[in-house]
Amino acid sequence: DQQVKQNSPSLSVQEGRISILNCDYTNSMFDYFLWYKKYPAEGPTFLISISSIKDKNEDGRFTVFLNKSAKHLSLHIVPSQPGDSAVYFCAASAKGGGSNYKLTFGKGTLLTVNP
Amino acid sequence: NAGVMQNPRHLVRRRGQEARLRCSPMKGHSHVYWYRQLPEEGLKFMVYLQKENIIDESGMPKERFSAEFPKEGPSILRIQQVVRGDSAAYFCASSPPSGTSYEQYFGPGTRLTVT
Numbered sequence: 503d504q505q506v507k508q509n510s511p512s513l514s515v516q517e518g519r520i521s522i523l524n525c526d527y528t529n530s531m532f533d534y535f536l537w538y539k540k541y542p543a544e545g546p547t548f549l550i551s552i553s554s555i556k557d558k559n560e561d562g563r564f565t566v567f568l569n570k571s572a573k574h575l576s577l578h579i580v581p582s583q584p585g586d587s588a589v590y591f592c593a594a595s596a597k598g599g600g601s602n603y604k605l606t607f608g609k610g611t612l613l614t615v616n617p
Numbered sequence: 618n619a620g621v622m623q624n625p626r627h628l629v630r631r632r633g634q635e636a637r638l639r640c641s642p643m644k645g646h647s648h649v650y651w652y653r654q655l656p657e658e659g660l661k662f663m664v665y666l667q668k669e670n671i672i673d674e675s676g677m678p679k680e681r682f683s684a685e686f687p688k689e690g691p692s693i694l695r696i697q698q699v700v701r702g703d704s705a706a707y708f709c710a711s712s713p714p715s716g717t718s719y720e721q722y723f724g725p726g727t728r729l730t731v732t
Contacts, residue, residue, distance in 0.1 A: 607659035
């Protein structure tokens with residue numbers, strides 16, 4: 503039962519353009535969402551997060567949008583740079599359920615930014 | 618300011634042997650989490666520990682797997698009598714005390730190969 507879904511296994515964009523990575527979730531109890539970036543042979547690196555009380559959070563080139571009614575979030579990277587090439591994981595947790603520590607991850611999207 | 622440290626980075630074990638994976642959290646972090654990533658999958662929560670306490674082990678297989686976080690020293694994930702299906706990347710994460718941050722910071726992982 504995949505509660506966090508990243509339906510695009512891969513995405514390829516040109517340097518300087520916008521990258522949009524998508525994530526859908528099914529568990530209505532999720533109220534905190536995170537994006538992690540992972541290079542090969544390294545651990546995931548925290549990028550940006552958003553609470554369910556917001557619909558947008560921005561940090562430099564990275565913006566996360568949350569649509570609660572659609573149970574959908576997206577990560578926008580603009581402008582994309584070759585160093586952004588990595589696997590991006592969407593993760594969610596349920597603060598209110600007493601187990602906010604338990605992150606549920608999607609399978610990841612491999613982003614390739616071409617020079 | 619050292620991040621989360623894991624060792625060994627690579628571990629090869631024959632079927633039936635024991636595997637011990639170590640994790641030292643970031644300075645100031647008192648919460649430790651273990652996740653497993655099978656090939657082509659996202660990270661799956663295994664266990665959450667605080668010093669000398671297992672808080673949630675709902676993601677741990679019922680047999681052969683155990684975890685501890687002693688008062689002194691690193692957290693240990695122990696897998697007894699390993700089987701080929703245990704081959705995976707095992708990631709440890711840490712976070713500050715509750716209420717200060719929901720983000721978890723990951724180590725580089727231990728890649729376990731069972732031959």
